[in-house]
Amino acid sequence: MTVITRTSTKPAAIIKDASMAKQKDMMSRHYERLANVPETGEKVAATFVPGNLNELLMCFDFANNLPEVNAIQSGLRKQSGAYIMEAEKIGHSEDVCTYVKSDIGMMAKGGIGPNGRKLPDPDVLLLSYTGCFTFMKWFELLRQQYRCETIMFHTPYMADGKVTKDMVRYMVKQLTQDVIPKLERVSGIKFDIDRLREYLRKSARAEDDLVWVLQSAKTKPSPIDAYFGGIYYIGPIFGAFRGTDDAIDYYRFLREEVEERVAQGKGPVTPDGDMGKERYRLVVEGPPNYTHFRQFWKMFYDEGAVVVASSYTKVGGTYDFGFRHDPDHPLESLAEYCLNVYTNRNLPMRVDMLENYMNEYEADGLLINSIKSCNSFSAGQLLIMREVEKRTGKPAAFIETDLVDPRYFSAANIKNRLESYFQMIEQKRAGVRAAA
Amino acid sequence: MLDVPQSATAGIVRYCEDLFRDLNFESARAWKAAEPGRKVIGYMPYYIPREIIHAAGALPLGILGGGDQLEVIHGDAYYQSYICRIPRSTIELGVTGRLDFVDGMLFPSICDVIRNLSGMWKLMFPGVGSRYVDLPQNFEDDVGGVFYQSELNEIRHWLAGITGRPISDSAIRASIVLFNESRRLVREVYALRVEQPWNVPASELYLLMRAGLVLPVEEHNQLVRDYMASVREQQRPIKDNSRVVVSGAFCEQPPLSLIKAIELSGCYIVDDDFMLINRWEKSDIAVDGDPVANLAYAFLHDSNSTPPKYEPDLARKGLYLVESVRKNQAEGVIFAMASFCDPALLDRPILQDILKQHGVPQIAFKFAENSGQMQPIREQAGTFSDSIKLWSGT
Numbered sequence: 001m002t003v004i005t006r007t008s009t010k011p012a013a014i015i016k017d018a019s020m021a022k023q024k025d026m027m028s029r030h031y032e033r034l035a036n037v038p039e040t041g042e043k044v045a046a047t048f049v050p051g052n053l054n055e056l057l058m059c060f061d062f063a064n065n066l067p068e069v070n071a072i073q074s075g076l077r078k079q080s081g082a083y084i085m086e087a088e089k090i091g092h093s094e095d096v097c098t099y100v101k102s103d104i105g106m107m108a109k110g111g112i113g114p115n116g117r118k119l120p121d122p123d124v125l126l127l128s129y130t131g132c133f134t135f136m137k138w139f140e141l142l143r144q145q146y147r148c149e150t151i152m153f154h155t156p157y158m159a160d161g162k163v164t165k166d167m168v169r170y171m172v173k174q175l176t177q178d179v180i181p182k183l184e185r186v187s188g189i190k191f192d193i194d195r196l197r198e199y200l201r202k203s204a205r206a207e208d209d210l211v212w213v214l215q216s217a218k219t220k221p222s223p224i225d226a227y228f229g230g231i232y233y234i235g236p237i238f239g240a241f242r243g244t245d246d247a248i249d250y251y252r253f254l255r256e257e258v259e260e261r262v263a264q265g266k267g268p269v270t271p272d273g274d275m276g277k278e279r280y281r282l283v284v285e286g287p288p289n290y291t292h293f294r295q296f297w298k299m300f301y302d303e304g305a306v307v308v309a310s311s312y313t314k315v316g317g318t319y320d321f322g323f324r325h326d327p328d329h330p331l332e333s334l335a336e337y338c339l340n341v342y343t344n345r346n347l348p349m350r351v352d353m354l355e356n357y358m359n360e361y362e363a364d365g366l367l368i369n370s371i372k373s374c375n376s377f378s379a380g381q382l383l384i385m386r387e388v389e390k391r392t393g394k395p396a397a398f399i400e401t402d403l404v405d406p407r408y409f410s411a412a413n414i415k416n417r418l419e420s421y422f423q424m425i426e427q428k429r430a431g432v433r434a435a436a
Numbered sequence: 437m438l439d440v441p442q443s444a445t446a447g448i449v450r451y452c453e454d455l456f457r458d459l460n461f462e463s464a465r466a467w468k469a470a471e472p473g474r475k476v477i478g479y480m481p482y483y484i485p486r487e488i489i490h491a492a493g494a495l496p497l498g499i500l501g502g503g504d505q506l507e508v509i510h511g512d513a514y515y516q517s518y519i520c521r522i523p524r525s526t527i528e529l530g531v532t533g534r535l536d537f538v539d540g541m542l543f544p545s546i547c548d549v550i551r552n553l554s555g556m557w558k559l560m561f562p563g564v565g566s567r568y569v570d571l572p573q574n575f576e577d578d579v580g581g582v583f584y585q586s587e588l589n590e591i592r593h594w595l596a597g598i599t600g601r602p603i604s605d606s607a608i609r610a611s612i613v614l615f616n617e618s619r620r621l622v623r624e625v626y627a628l629r630v631e632q633p634w635n636v637p638a639s640e641l642y643l644l645m646r647a648g649l650v651l652p653v654e655e656h657n658q659l660v661r662d663y664m665a666s667v668r669e670q671q672r673p674i675k676d677n678s679r680v681v682v683s684g685a686f687c688e689q690p691p692l693s694l695i696k697a698i699e700l701s702g703c704y705i706v707d708d709d710f711m712l713i714n715r716w717e718k719s720d721i722a723v724d725g726d727p728v729a730n731l732a733y734a735f736l737h738d739s740n741s742t743p744p745k746y747e748p749d750l751a752r753k754g755l756y757l758v759e760s761v762r763k764n765q766a767e768g769v770i771f772a773m774a775s776f777c778d779p780a781l782l783d784r785p786i787l788q789d790i791l792k793q794h795g796v797p798q799i800a801f802k803f804a805e806n807s808g809q810m811q812p813i814r815e816q817a818g819t820f821s822d823s824i825k826l827w828s829g830t
Contacts, residue, residue: 091788093781095518095802100782133547136573136746137782143750144786152573152746156583157545159554159568170583174574346568347555372518375548375778379523380556382514387559400516 017269019254020232026250028115030240033063035117043187046122046142049316050341051130051155053334055199055243055325056179060187064240065122067138071102073114075290075404083109084405097134098373098405104141121146124186126179128153131315131343132376151182155338159346163339171335197327199243204324209251210237211319216258217308218361221278223261225268227307228297231288238316243325270301279304280425283357285311285350285384286369286377289401292409296401299415303422307367309357311350311377314342343376351387358392364425366396367418372408395428397421445640445666448659452643455650456692459506459529464497464650465537475599478535479542480526480550481687482712482742484569485588485731487615487721490653491607492595497538498649498713501525504691504806514556520776521804522688523553530561540565540598542591546687546744547779565598567591573746575736584732592728608727614653616720621660622648623715626707628664630764633704634674635667638682639696645711678821679766681707683757683787684773684780686742690803697810698770701818706764712740743783754783754790761796767824770817771800797824 016024037044045062047053049069057064074080083105084098090108092101106112113119125142127150129135136152143150153174156167180191213233217226224230233254241247261267267275271294282300284307289296300307317323318340326333338344345353354366366388370378382398389396399417402408455463468474475494479486489496502508502525510531511524529535541564543554554568570587572580596602625644629636644663648656682698686709698705721734741747741756757769769791773780784800791798799820801813 091785093784093802095776096778096781133545133551133744134778134782137743137779140747140753140786141782144753144789147750150750152748154573154580154746156570157551157568159551159570166583166586170572170574170579170586173579173582177576177579178574346558347552348558350555351559370516372516375519375552375776378516379519379549380514380552382516383556383559 016271017257019250019257020269022250022253023232023235026236026241026246027239031113031115031117034065034119035113035115037063037120043123044120045124045126045183046139047126047128048130048135049238050132050343051128051153051338052238052242052316053126053128053153053338054240055196055203056175056183056334057126058199058243059191059195060183060189062124062183062187063120065119066239067103067142068099069239070106070113070119071099071404072290074102074106076293077114078291078406079106080291080404081406096373097138098402100134100138100141102404103138107145122148124148124183125150126153126183127151128155128338130155130338130341131157131345132374134376149182149186151179153179153338155335155344157346158339158344158349161346161349163336167339168332168335171338172331175331175334193330196330200325200327200330200333202245202248203237203243204326206237206242206247206251207317207319207324209255210234212255213251213258214309214313214320216262219262220281220362221265221267222281222306222308223258223266223268225270225275225297225301225307226313227284227288227310228293228300229268230307230310230313234313234316268301268306270297272298272301275301275304275306277304278306280365280422281306281308281361281363283307283309283354283361283363283366284369285354285366285381287312287315287371287374287403288369289409290404291402291406292411295411296409296414299418303418305418305422308361308363311342311354317341318345347380347384351384351391354384354388355391358388358394363394364429365394365421366392367421368396368398370398370400372400372402373405374403395421395424397424445663445670448663448666449640449643452647452659456643456646457505459502460534461497461537461650464495467495467652468537473600475539476537477540477542477595477598478538480522480544480546480553482546482744483544483571483716483735483739484542484713485591486653486713487608487611487727487731488588488592488595488603490611490614491603492592492599493601494539494595494599495652498711499526499529499535499541500646500649500689501805502528503689504693504808506806508806518776519549520688520774521806522774523549525805526553527556527560530557538564540567540595542567542569544569545571547777549778550687565594567594571735571745575748577733577736581729581732581736584735585728588728588731605727608731609723612721612723612727612730614657616723618648618653618657618660619715619717620720621657621664625660625664626715628667630706632667633677633679633706634672635670638699638705638708639692642692642695642708642710645714648714649711675702675704676825677702677704678768678824679704679706679764680821681705681757681760681764681766681769682772683709683769684743684771684777684784685710685803686712686744686780688774688777688805690772691805691807693810694772694803694807694813697814698772698817701814702821703770703817706766707760709740709742712742716740743779754787757787757791758794758796761794767828768797768799768820770820771798773800773802775802775804797828
């Protein structure tokens with residue numbers, strides 16, 4: 001089930017699972033849909049991955065454009081550096097989030113999407129900001145540019161480690177009194193809750209398979225890389241496909257593919273083919289770097305390091321803790337989905353979660369990739385590292401990069417740090433063996 | 437307690453400066469020690485419903501980092517280089533025992549860094565109650581208002597747990613009365629500065645406002661009265677300064693030397709957002725009726741604008757700065773923002789555009805609470821002031 005595709009920018013063959021090729025095809029179709037908006041007349045909603053209300057937007061036939069995903073695509077295509085500098089040139093501080101600046105810079109340079117075609121202007125900005133204050137400022141900046149309807153959907157923070165009835169009630173009221181009426185007005189389509197229920201039912205089916213895939217990393221060797229590979233896996237469900245038949249098909253297909261790998265005792269597929277012997281099992285906290293994604297990944301698989309669990313793949317939903325979109329409680333379910341995303345959880349919850357991952361996935365250590373741009377993730381990570389290290393007795397390490405700013409990816413430093421870290425794990429193992 | 441020299445402006449300012457420089461919070465410690473069972477509740481910028489803390493019989497204590505006097509050693513071990521300074525110096529205050537008398541900490545929803553600090557506090561100081569205060573970004577009474585009332589009631593319950601006694605509605609009403617008086621006095625002294633900026637230097641007003649974050653409100657109210665009475669009896673030389681609004685320092689505070697540098701460069705600061713909490717509500721909070729509902733109503737409908745707070749109306753975005761310029765007869769705006777301050781720095785391009793549309797001159801620079809080199813600030817602000825004087829009429 002492995003296919004080889006060639007790209008114009010990479011002379012060497014990049015080996016992909018069939019599921020990766022399928023995912024790429026879905027993303028291509030999505031960007032074509034957006035680019036065709038001037039012809040189709042579809043309305044466009046821009047919104048964010050954490051707190052993405054895709055099923056709701058589908059009820060109003062909006063095409064969902066996610067600026068974070070656009071920034072990621074710009075990073076992967078080595079375009080984000082120029083966009084960021086463009087944004088800084090027009091007055092944005094060098095200190096702030098590079099996702100924002102990549103998006104603003106892309107707009108300033110014509111708003112060309114990853115398929116080389118112009119992205120449409122949004123008809124509505126759905127400011128569903130979960131776990132990150134920067135989102136609010138991001139859409140205020142976009143609102144100045146597009147001057148279109150902007151809908152605030154405020155998700156309270158899980159500061160005390162629980163979702164309360166008051167929180168859910170607050171969010172449902174926002175949906176019924178503000179979000180839905182405005183979406184009706186912009187789209188011209190009346191809200192149909194049964195339509196929403198049907199999409200949520202489909203979401204839950206896809207979520208079941210996604211969770212199975214992510215948890216397959218508990219087997220040894222892990223059949224997947226739950227960070228680098230995981231980013232491919234989460235793409236459809238975190239983006240514009242949750243609630244669709246496409247998503248159901250993709251995750252069923254992916255699951256079958258991974259089941260086959262488990263049956264064959266295989267490890268993950270990397271861009272250079274099947275990974276060799278699994279030597280290190282890691283839990284990773286924090287987003288990846290996208291400007292040097294393949295180079296970054298290679299630093300791991302060359303050493304036999306596989307990521308068995310990651311927090312980043314929970315930033316668009318923590319399905320592995322049991323949450324599923326619930327068609328019987330549609331609006332409450334959307335609220336609970338937003339409340340539960342990873343960055344909306346307080347630090348003690350994040351520590352518990354990583355500790356549990358370390359134990360359940362039998363990891364050798366925790367690696368934190370601290371992102372310069374992302375205070376939501378990064379503020380407190382040094383304490384998280386100490387706490388997890390203390391509780392598990394397993395070594396932890398800390399590296400620093402950025403999401404889409406190539407200026408903050410220092411390959412030699414990161415490689416050096418990773419190699420030292422792997423040696424540390426070896427020493428720890430030797431110590432355990434000696435003690436036994 | 438520190439001695440308060442009466443009447444003379446210099447004495448009041450000296451007293452406030454002593455409070456400002458005291459990173460052991462001796463005055464709050466003394467307040468707590470004066471009666472058994474007293475509690476102190478720390479809070480971070482930019483807004484906390486202090487009325488409820490006061491009604492609980494506790495002292496609200498503003499924690500604004502360590503300024504330029506605190507050497508941060510432990511705090512730096514908790515933060516990467518690209519994160520602002522206030523959380524690391526606040527951690528330093530905690531780790532070094534300077535906050536060991538504080539019974540509870542409140543962290544308002546200002547940004548991701550302070551939000552995450554609330555969780556760090558739970559992990560690092562498990563013996564101290566800590567709470568994140570989720571402020572609504574929906575400003576409808578029956579949506580955001582109801583949510584905020586539930587949040588206020590949770591704070592009320594949390595405080596009652598710390599003090600060991602319930603907080604009555606009548607106690608909250610009495611506290612609202614006191615804080616209404618506080619805000620009236622603060623508005624009055626700000627208005628006095630607008631009228632006579634030469635007599636109310638920004639550095640003095642700054643220290644007077646900082647004192648309001650550590651003193652009991654009753655004591656601070658008297659201090660503000662005394663300061664105004666004293667100032668009104670004197671006449672300082674009038675300078676040919678430009679009148680400016682300083683914006684962007686609503687959380688991490690600039691060093692006092694930076695405020696003085698702006699003044700020395702030829703600017704009268706006629707409005708600022710240094711300590712918004714002292715005048716967060718723009719008019720009196722209603723006293724009659726449900727006091728929690730009144731606090732929520734005031735937050736939703738009668739509070740100041742600041743970057744961490746969403747502006748639902750596109751047409752109103754940033755106008756608070758233009759209105760401040762007009763109302764205070766300012767000639768320009770200085771954006772002084774803490775390095776790595778996301779809400780301030782992300783908002784800045786929008787605010788700059790709006791000022792440009794309204795023909796308001798502006799400059800921008802960044803600072804950290806421990807910035808030491810003021811000469812570049814002085815030169816930049818001085819040039820700005822000169823340019824206003826030379827060309828604002830053209």
